[in-house]
Ligand SMILES: [Zn+2]
Ligand SMILES: [Zn+2]
């Protein structure tokens with residue numbers, strides 16, 4: 001936000017007010033080494049939010065929608081573009097179609113990568129992080145994954161962008177995890193419309209549901225992100241609305257600590 005070609009009231013206000021109302025596309029960097037998604041705004045995030053990708057060792061893709069997935073940018077990790085050269089191969093994990101696209105987008109002569117296909121419900125180790133992938137309720141035409149990621153310190157993060165409301169089997173599946181923090185998409189203000197995205201009331205219900213089954217500690221951080229401009233809300237308004245249910249509104253450059261119980 002503001003969206004590329006949009007003149008809605010919210011985008012016009014965001015262009016004027018700037019600050020936290022300027023939002024690039026969703027992504028996260030864990031402990032400086034594990035990147036979740038690689039959106040087309042990554043260079044802008046590095047420039048404007050002091051993000052350091054020089055120690056990044058792995059990228060974990062959720063799905064191939066282009067607001068999350070800009071694989072050709074990864075070529076700039078290659079020795080031709082970097083001084084001093086990075087000698088380690090970049091470990092790249094994601095659904096099969098994503099890995100195929102990465103393979104087509106990158107020239108192995110330019111950048112060294114190790115590509116790994118991920119299947120839903122098959123745990124995988126990613127540079128020392130235990131990653132449990134499961135199917136998101138997002139786009140039935142392709143594999144879209146959400147992740148429970150357990151770090152070397154034992155803290156577990158649920159990364160749920162993108163997804164709509166989970167089916168019952170997924171809620172049951174999540175009951176076996178002890179989650180210390182959640183990052184979740186919140187694309188819509190109200191329920192209804194496209195079922196593959198979550199709304200403010202659903203994100204609030206998600207917190208209650210995870211807490212009621214004991215998966216999420218009361219007081220654990222839950223951060224909403226991936227806000228659509230058509231929600232009609234500026235950052236301050238989102239922050240106020242979400243705080244009612246103890247949910248934080250993400251902004252570009254936000255840093256959070258997820259600690260084990
Ligand atoms: Zn707009
Ligand atoms: Zn998507």
Ligand SMILES: [Zn+2]
Pocket residue numbers: 065067068162226
């Ligand atoms: Zn998205």
